[in-house]
Amino acid sequence: MTGPPLLRMSGITKSFLGVRVLHGVDLELRPGRLHALVGENGAGKSTLMKVLAGVHRADEGTVELEGSPVSFEHPLQAQRAGVSTVFQEFNLLPERTVAENVFLGREIRRRGWVDGRAMERATAALLSDLDLRGIDPRARVGSLSVAEQQVVEIVKALSHDARIISMDEPTAALADHEVETLYRIIGRLLARGVAVLYVSHRMREIFDLAHTITVLKDGRLVDTVSADAVTPTDLVRKMVGRPVSAVFPEPLTPHGEHVGRVRLSVSGGGNAQLDGIDLQVRGGEILGLGGLQGSGRTEVAHALFGIERFTRGEVFVDGRRIDARSPRQAVRAGLVLVTEDRKAQGLALNQSIAANGRLVLDAVWPFGSARRARRLPEILSSVELVARAGHGQDVRYLSGGNQQKVVLAKWLAAEPGVMVLDEPTRGIDVGAKQAVYRLMRELAAAGVAIVLISSELPELIGMSDRLVVLRDGRVAGELPGGSGEEAVMAMATGSPHGNDPDPAVDDPRTPPGSGDEVVDDAMKGTGASTPPPTPSADPVPPTGDGGEDPSARHEEAAP
Amino acid sequence: MTPNTGTSSALSPRSALAASFRGGTATAALLLALIFVVIATQNPSFFEGPPLMAFAKKAAPLVILAVGQYLVIVSGEFDLSVGSLVGAQVVIAARLIDGEESMTLPVIALMLVFGLVVGLVNGLVTTLLRVQSIITTLGTMLILFGAVRYWTGGAPTGALSESFRVPGRGGIEDVPFFGQVPWALVIALVVAVAAVLCMRSPFGRALVATGDNDVAAAFSGVRVWRTRTMAFIGSSLLATVAAVLIGGFAGVTAQVGEGLEFTAITAVVLGGVVLGGGRGTVVAAVLGALTVEALFTLFNQLYLPSTIQPSVQGLIIIAAVAYAARRGDLRLPERLRRRPDHPTERTLGSSRR
Numbered sequence: 001m002t003g004p005p006l007l008r009m010s011g012i013t014k015s016f017l018g019v020r021v022l023h024g025v026d027l028e029l030r031p032g033r034l035h036a037l038v039g040e041n042g043a044g045k046s047t048l049m050k051v052l053a054g055v056h057r058a059d060e061g062t063v064e065l066e067g068s069p070v071s072f073e074h075p076l077q078a079q080r081a082g083v084s085t086v087f088q089e090f091n092l093l094p095e096r097t098v099a100e101n102v103f104l105g106r107e108i109r110r111r112g113w114v115d116g117r118a119m120e121r122a123t124a125a126l127l128s129d130l131d132l133r134g135i136d137p138r139a140r141v142g143s144l145s146v147a148e149q150q151v152v153e154i155v156k157a158l159s160h161d162a163r164i165i166s167m168d169e170p171t172a173a174l175a176d177h178e179v180e181t182l183y184r185i186i187g188r189l190l191a192r193g194v195a196v197l198y199v200s201h202r203m204r205e206i207f208d209l210a211h212t213i214t215v216l217k218d219g220r221l222v223d224t225v226s227a228d229a230v231t232p233t234d235l236v237r238k239m240v241g242r243p244v245s246a247v248f249p250e251p252l253t254p255h256g257e258h259v260g261r262v263r264l265s266v267s268g269g270g271n272a273q274l275d276g277i278d279l280q281v282r283g284g285e286i287l288g289l290g291g292l293q294g295s296g297r298t299e300v301a302h303a304l305f306g307i308e309r310f311t312r313g314e315v316f317v318d319g320r321r322i323d324a325r326s327p328r329q330a331v332r333a334g335l336v337l338v339t340e341d342r343k344a345q346g347l348a349l350n351q352s353i354a355a356n357g358r359l360v361l362d363a364v365w366p367f368g369s370a371r372r373a374r375r376l377p378e379i380l381s382s383v384e385l386v387a388r389a390g391h392g393q394d395v396r397y398l399s400g401g402n403q404q405k406v407v408l409a410k411w412l413a414a415e416p417g418v419m420v421l422d423e424p425t426r427g428i429d430v431g432a433k434q435a436v437y438r439l440m441r442e443l444a445a446a447g448v449a450i451v452l453i454s455s456e457l458p459e460l461i462g463m464s465d466r467l468v469v470l471r472d473g474r475v476a477g478e479l480p481g482g483s484g485e486e487a488v489m490a491m492a493t494g495s496p497h498g499n500d501p502d503p504a505v506d507d508p509r510t511p512p513g514s515g516d517e518v519v520d521d522a523m524k525g526t527g528a529s530t531p532p533p534t535p536s537a538d539p540v541p542p543t544g545d546g547g548e549d550p551s552a553r554h555e556e557a558a559p
Numbered sequence: 560m561t562p563n564t565g566t567s568s569a570l571s572p573r574s575a576l577a578a579s580f581r582g583g584t585a586t587a588a589l590l591l592a593l594i595f596v597v598i599a600t601q602n603p604s605f606f607e608g609p610p611l612m613a614f615a616k617k618a619a620p621l622v623i624l625a626v627g628q629y630l631v632i633v634s635g636e637f638d639l640s641v642g643s644l645v646g647a648q649v650v651i652a653a654r655l656i657d658g659e660e661s662m663t664l665p666v667i668a669l670m671l672v673f674g675l676v677v678g679l680v681n682g683l684v685t686t687l688l689r690v691q692s693i694i695t696t697l698g699t700m701l702i703l704f705g706a707v708r709y710w711t712g713g714a715p716t717g718a719l720s721e722s723f724r725v726p727g728r729g730g731i732e733d734v735p736f737f738g739q740v741p742w743a744l745v746i747a748l749v750v751a752v753a754a755v756l757c758m759r760s761p762f763g764r765a766l767v768a769t770g771d772n773d774v775a776a777a778f779s780g781v782r783v784w785r786t787r788t789m790a791f792i793g794s795s796l797l798a799t800v801a802a803v804l805i806g807g808f809a810g811v812t813a814q815v816g817e818g819l820e821f822t823a824i825t826a827v828v829l830g831g832v833v834l835g836g837g838r839g840t841v842v843a844a845v846l847g848a849l850t851v852e853a854l855f856t857l858f859n860q861l862y863l864p865s866t867i868q869p870s871v872q873g874l875i876i877i878a879a880v881a882y883a884a885r886r887g888d889l890r891l892p893e894r895l896r897r898r899p900d901h902p903t904e905r906t907l908g909s910s911r912r
Contacts, residue, residue, distance in 0.1 A: 307778075328780035337778070345778050348771035350837045351764075359768050362761035363781040369761045410779065 004067065006031050006195045007052075007083070007164055011061035014047055021047050023220045024061065029164055029195040034186065036210035036227070037199045039239055040457065040489075044219040045199045049166050052197065053085035054078035083164045084157030088172060090149055094142030099123040101141050102156045126155045130188050132181075147178030154185060165189060166197035171205060172294055183209065201292045203232045203495035215239055232495040233486075240457060240485040248462035249434070249441050258283030258447030261318075264335070264418040266304070268313035273299045274473045277313065281418065283447040286440060288454070288464025288481070291492050296473040297453045298340060301420045304451075305337040306330045318417055331364050334417035338407055338424055340453070342400070346407040349396035353380070353387055356395050356406050360414045372413065379409045382442075384435045401432025408439060419443065420451040425459060437463060457485045584839075586882075587830045587846040594853045601860045609738040612730070616808065618852035619743035620645075620801040624823040625830070625848035626754045626841060627797030630790040632827050635770035635836025636685060636692035638791060639820045640699035641798040644677055646816030647703045648802035650715045653811040657717040667723070670799050677703070678795030682788025692791075700820065715811045727807020743804050750797065754841045766790060770836020818869065825872045826851045828879045851875070 005028040054072030123137035269277035306324030324330035339345035361369035730741035830847025832839025
């Protein structure tokens with residue numbers, strides 16, 4: 001691990017709209033080494049990558065490439081300097097061929113005309129360099145699998161003679177066997193002396209691949225460690241170990257007839273993305289649904305709400321079996337969903353507060369809407385909406401927090417028995433967050449069953465009576481309210497949460513390119529984080545094996 | 560955090576009035592007044608009653624078509640088929656009635672059914688088969704146009720009955736000052752008032768919300784396909800009403816209805832109703848229709864050739880939309896409105912293809 005760094009970023013600071021998301025972060029990449037960047041959602045990983053890629057410009061700090069300072073103002077500049085990035089969202093044209101995509105914008109020409117043959121030959125050469133002869137350079141990109149498309153992205157990066165490749169959650173969209181291919185490619189890249197920056201949430205991949213690990217938290221550098229010198233448990237602790245910054249209101253005394261009764265019950269729910277979902281929520285209870293992005297939290301909400309419904313299993317609301325095929329049916333059954341994307345899914349922005357507030361009533365109960373809408377002013381004041389220009393004001397002029405209050409009011413007008421809140425405080429200010437928390441407490445006390453989905457762990461833990469953690473579309477386990485953030489993260493990432501992991505797994509990092517073996521011995525033991533910790537648990541359980549493992553809930557037998 | 564801020568004002572008539580002047584209604588009213596002033600300087604007797612009623616009679620069909628077009632545009636779609644539909648309806652009426660008084664009412668009923676079917680087809684093809692409405696209704700327009708040509712062998716045959724022509728030509732006679740108050744004006748008023756009330760109903764609110772953000776509307780329980788189909792049916796039924804007036808007023812020719820869809824869209828856009836949906840009012844669409852008709856009247860008075868009218872319409876459409884864009888009223892495409900740094904959640908193994 002010696003030798004001069006290929007790239008050195010120092011003191012990188014970046015703010016968006018006055019909010020500082022990176023505070024003087026340092027990072028060094030060395031040839032032939034894989035540097036993992038870890039942290040919670042919103043820790044600044046993606047921003048740092050984008051600074052490196054030339055998408056964002058750092059406000060302060062320097063980037064040195066082989067000792068000489070560089071400043072990328074455009075992704076093209078970065079690519080020309082040998083820094084390529086494979087983003088989470090692919091930038092491929094699905095209707096063009098592999099070769100055309102690889103050489104997009106830099107087509108090989110002969111006498112002014114694009115030389116398709118030459119591009120195909122060059123692409124084939126790049127592919128065979130990586131020992132990937134299965135992909136035809138003439139194939140239409142849209143006809144390839146996701147993993148193959150990812151390979152095309154990587155080949156595209158290589159065709160720029162990249163010496164540094166950064167990858168943002170490259171396995172997020174891959175199935176297990178496809179991950180192995182990626183491991184192999186990464187191994188080849190490292191062997192050629194390419195430096196790789198790797199962002200991932202998955203402990204297993206990080207310990208399989210990384211030589212060095214940098215932990216970011218709230219935009220600050222926590223630590224840069226050698227992968228040999230850290231255990232997964234330590235790493236998780238570094239990622240989440242922050243003081244609880246927000247204060248959550250205490251639960252109120254419950255009242256009302258529904259308190260304590262099971263209002264929402266899901267058994268064996270599954271569809272294309274979910275499997276074996278079992279949930280029970282009682283009136284007066286707030287159930288937190290935890291998990292990483294892509295673990296299936298939103299999918300559960302959508303399944304309940306009839307958008308992408310459960311094709312297996314049963315859902316009961318207030319004892320009645322429902323099979324919602326549309327939001328309308330779910331609302332009629334008394335189940336509502338506050339969607340995560342307020343602007344795209346929650347509001348008609350050009351309409352007034354009043355019109356948005358009564359939209360559900362108008363849509364679902366057109367003949368009683370006027371009568372029901374009489375409660376609307378009362379509801380809008382109960383969510384503490386501040387609208388200086390009155391309720392005739394268009395919602396697009398409101399702040400994010402007030403917009404969210406309109407969304408909440410819209411759903412409260414439907415008098416739901418079960419409320420699913422998907423990221424209800426995303427992008428709103430502290431005051432509005434507090435208002436949302438208070439409202440949740442009031443609703444719970446009145447006997448509403450609440451399912452809370454949140455990527456903010458303190459919020460999830462602070463507000464929930466119980467936590468169900470999802471991983472890869474399955475229930476990974478259940479935790480009591482007030483559990484430690486580390487326990488939740490451990491369960492969500494599938495890393496062990498225990499005092500003393502087996503020493504044998506302290507260096508599960510295998511030489512890149514031979515990750516295949518690890519897949520086999522890590523097929524079980526995802527429930528390691530259920531307290532009390534079981535020492536016999538496999539310390540580095542797989543995170544990507546959800547597709548094959550039939551038992552979704554690993555209730556590990558007590559030793 | 561004072562509760563009840565503005566609650567009372569939200570329900571007051573003052574605010575309702577203010578709301579009805581949003582979305583360009585005031586601009587359209589101003590433009591209409593301006594054109595009327597110019598007309599008055601050219602022809603001071605224009606406001607003396609009978610000339611005004613003649614103007615109303617002539618403008619009524621366009622007002623009705625504009626209301627129909629408004630329903631579709633505010634829901635985020637287009638209806639290009641109305642012009643052909645008017646032509647088809649007039650030709651059907653002439654051929655089936657063939658001067659026979661007793662056939663009038665049955666044929667009008669048949670026309671309404673035909674209009675309903677055309678609207679239903681437009682709506683269902685657009686919503687369920689997911690063909691963009693501009694293509695669906697372009698197709699319907701051509702189909703109707705060709706079918707009518709084929710059916711009549713190129714030239715319309717038959718004749719309308721006298722009673723069929725009453726709504727388009729007749730009126731309440733001997734009204735002081737006005738002389739004859741045309742039925743067309745009465746019908747247009749009824750249509751406009753009904754449309755205003757409809758837009759204040761749960762259906763109307765759902766329709767506007769659908770045009771504004773159909774995803775949010777669907778998440779709120781709106782049956783988007785049904786709502787939009789209803790808008791298409793409304794447009795086709797109103798086109799049928801307009802056909803009765805136009806047939807009565809102008810008689811049967813091979814060209815009847817030609818280009819009316821574009822005039823109607825011009826009228827709606829001029830009223831400040833934003834293409835793409837979700838913004839604008841019925842009143843604005845009606846004012847837009849009156850403005851377009853007044854402009855044509857002014858052209859006549861200035862002895863400008865009527866052949867220039869399409870060019871003027873073209874200018875109006877571009878200018879009106881550019882004006883709305885300048886005010887920042889045009890919606891950004893959905894993908895641009897999404898927050899960029901918020902990756903969509905995706906599960907393992909779910910294909911992006």
